[in-house]
Amino acid sequence: MVESFEGLEVWQIGKNIVMEIYQLTAYLPKEEAFVLTPQIRRAALSVPANIAEGFGRYHYLDKAKFYLNARGSLYELKSHLLIAQELGYFSQSQSVSMNLKLISTCLN
Numbered sequence: 001m002v003e004s005f006e007g008l009e010v011w012q013i014g015k016n017i018v019m020e021i022y023q024l025t026a027y028l029p030k031e032e033a034f035v036l037t038p039q040i041r042r043a044a045l046s047v048p049a050n051i052a053e054g055f056g057r058y059h060y061l062d063k064a065k066f067y068l069n070a071r072g073s074l075y076e077l078k079s080h081l082l083i084a085q086e087l088g089y090f091s092q093s094q095s096v097s098m099n100l101k102l103i104s105t106c107l108n
Contacts, residue, residue: 005055013105014048014070020098021077028089036089040080046073071106078102 005011021044025037047070054066078099085095 005052008051008055010105011048011051011055013101014051017077017098017101017105018044018048020101024090024094024098028084032089036080036084040077040084043073043077043080046070047077074102074106078106 002008018041021040025040028037050066050070050073054063054070057063057066081090081095081098081102084090085092
């Protein structure tokens with residue numbers, strides 16, 4: 001049995017996504033510093049944060065609510081990345097790799 005949220009594989013995946021997102025968004029144009037960059041980062045940060053918060057809840061329905069919020073944040077993040085890619089901010093290879101991870105995480 002997992003004793004801490006850090007031991008959850010899904011939390012570790014979420015944390016790794018955050019690390020990759022911060023590296024990826026470091027190269028966004030300066031004009032996105034107050035718009036798209038923080039939106040992408042907040043959506044990414046929300047994933048492991050909601051998993052951790054859900055882990056700390058006692059009732060299974062309360063836990064499920066936070067886990068579903070984490071899943072919703074993944075879809076929000078995916079949307080932001082697709083838009084950024086269409087705007088030409090990311091190369092096809094940069095965002096395709098991230099999107100594949102997001103899709104597989106959402107489906108699990």
